[in-house]
Amino acid sequence: MNALVQQDWQSFLDEVTASESKHYLWLRSLSYLEYIGYRKMVKALGYDNVNKGVYHHLTDEIQHSYMLRELAEKNFGRQKAESFSQEYQDIAEDYFQKIDGEIDAWVQRTSGAENPLYCYLLTSFIVEKRAMSVYPHYYSRLSEAPSKVIIQKIIKDESEHLSYLEGKMPLVPGFNEGQADALLAFESACFSEYLRRMQACFHRACAA
Numbered sequence: 001m002n003a004l005v006q007q008d009w010q011s012f013l014d015e016v017t018a019s020e021s022k023h024y025l026w027l028r029s030l031s032y033l034e035y036i037g038y039r040k041m042v043k044a045l046g047y048d049n050v051n052k053g054v055y056h057h058l059t060d061e062i063q064h065s066y067m068l069r070e071l072a073e074k075n076f077g078r079q080k081a082e083s084f085s086q087e088y089q090d091i092a093e094d095y096f097q098k099i100d101g102e103i104d105a106w107v108q109r110t111s112g113a114e115n116p117l118y119c120y121l122l123t124s125f126i127v128e129k130r131a132m133s134v135y136p137h138y139y140s141r142l143s144e145a146p147s148k149v150i151i152q153k154i155i156k157d158e159s160e161h162l163s164y165l166e167g168k169m170p171l172v173p174g175f176n177e178g179q180a181d182a183l184l185a186f187e188s189a190c191f192s193e194y195l196r197r198m199q200a201c202f203h204r205a206c207a208a
C-alpha cells in the first residue's frame with residue numbers, strides 16, 4: 001500500500017471504529033463487497049471450472065458476506081438496516097466494477113479475446129491482496145472476542161485464497177511481476193476512491 005493510501009486507510013479506520021453507526025455501515029459494506037465478489041465468480045466461472053479450489057473459494061466468500069452482516073446486526077442492531085442505503089451499495093459496486101473493467105480490457109489485449117476464467121483469476125488475485133491488508137488492520141483495532149474470532153477466521157480463509165490464486169497466476173498468459181504492480185496500483189487508486197466516497201457519505205448522513 002503506498003504511503004498516501006495507507007494514511008487514508010488508517011484515518012478511515014479511526015473514524016469507523018469510533019462511531020457505532022459508521023462501524024455498522026463499514027461492516028455492511030464489507031459484507032456487500034464479499035457478496036459482489038461471490039456473484040462475479042458465479043457469473044465468470046463455467047460448470048467445467050468448478051474444481052475443489054473454486055468450490056472452497058465460492059463457499060467461503062458467501063459465508064464471509066453472511067458472517068459480516070450478522071456481526072453488524074448483532075453488534076449494532078437491526079434497526080440500522082435502512083441506513084445502509086443504495087449509495088453505499090453503489091460505492092462498493094463501482095469499486096469492483098472499475099477493477100473488473102480494467103482487468104477485462106487487459107485480458108482482451110493480452111489474449112486477443114475475452115476470457116472469463118483469466119478475469120476471475122486476476123481480479124480475485126488483486127482483490128485478495130487488498131483483503132489481506134484490510135482485514136488484518138481492522139482486526140488489530142478490535143478488542144472484543146466475538147468480532148475478533150470472526151475476523152480471524154476470514155483472515156485465515158483469505159490467506160488460503162491468496163495462496164491458491166498465486167499458484168494459478170502462471171496460467172494467465174502475459175502476466176508477470178510488472179503487470180501485477182501496474183494492476184495493484186490501479187486497485188490502490190480504486191480503494192482510495194472507495195474510502196473517500198464512503199467518508200463523504202458518512203458526513204452527508206451526519207449533516208442530514
Ligand SMILES: [Fe+2]
Pocket residue numbers: 034060061064131154158
Ligand atoms: Fe472473503
Ligand SMILES: [Fe+2]
Pocket residue numbers: 061128131157158161
Ligand atoms: Fe477471498
